[in-house]
Amino acid sequence: MVQTVAWIASLVFMCVVAFVFLYVFMKSKEKRPYERIKKRWYKARNFYGITLIVLMFILTIYTLRELPYDQPIYSKEENPTIVNVTALQFGWEFSQSEFEVGEPIEFHVTSQDVNHGFGLYDEEMNIIAQTQAMPSYTNIVYITFTKPGTYSVLCLEYCGLAHHVMTHEITVVE
Structure with a gap:
């Protein structure tokens, strides 16, 4: 919108x-x-x-006015699944890559080497969320998937010669 x-x-x-x-x-x-x-x-x-x-x-x-300003999209009573995401030239390390629809998730995103851009896309390549993956710093992305499918994570910041192969897939099931 x-x-x-x-x-x-x-x-x-x-x-x-x-x-x-x-x-x-x-x-x-x-x-x-x-x-x-x-x-x-x-x-x-x-x-x-x-x-x-x-x-x-x-x-x-x-x-x-519609920006989330980094607010969780789940109630305080729910316990989110915390997923540690580490970027490194030229790939992503996820502590978990399969989730259920409606499951609140917190992606804790950091980097081992240089700055990377964490971009989460749906199956139609519409961006859902993004943040920076920076060395010695952790950014948190809050999300609750509402549809099953295969989601892609792409690097949004040029990080070297093999930047274009820096992808990862997340599976969301019913």
């Missing part, structure tokens, strides 16, 4: 910028007294500036 909103907002803003450039280009051939234009613009610029700032603030709040 957030990706769709960002895509549509980007298209709208690109069209507005293109229209403004086209308008300025078309008007640049006209000769008009500078002082009259300057006075009229100064009157309007405060209104347009404040309107633009308010609009951008509203759009920012709207697009960021």
Whole structure:
């Protein structure tokens, strides 16, 4: 949902910028007294500036409000399955790779060597979750799979010549 909103907002803003450039280009051939234009613009610029700032603030709040902010998506009473994930050039080490639908999981992601990007994808290659795998630091990803299937873990940060083979599969069963 957030990706769709960002895509549509980007298209709208690109069209507005293109229209403004086209308008300025078309008007640049006209000769008009500078002082009259300057006075009229100064009157309007405060209104347009404040309107633009308010609009951008509203759009920012709207697009960021659905982010999970690294919150667990299970209740405090449930005991999550803790999965230790270690990245190393050029592979992933998982303490467990098979899960059940509805099982709350905490991926504890770290690295043995360099920075890696932990990207979790569904079968249609839509990204579900991501974080950084960094040496001497553990990031936690909370997830509860809602559909059975085979999920892929790909490295999202270039880590060397064999970066493209740094994949892992997770199986989720009923």
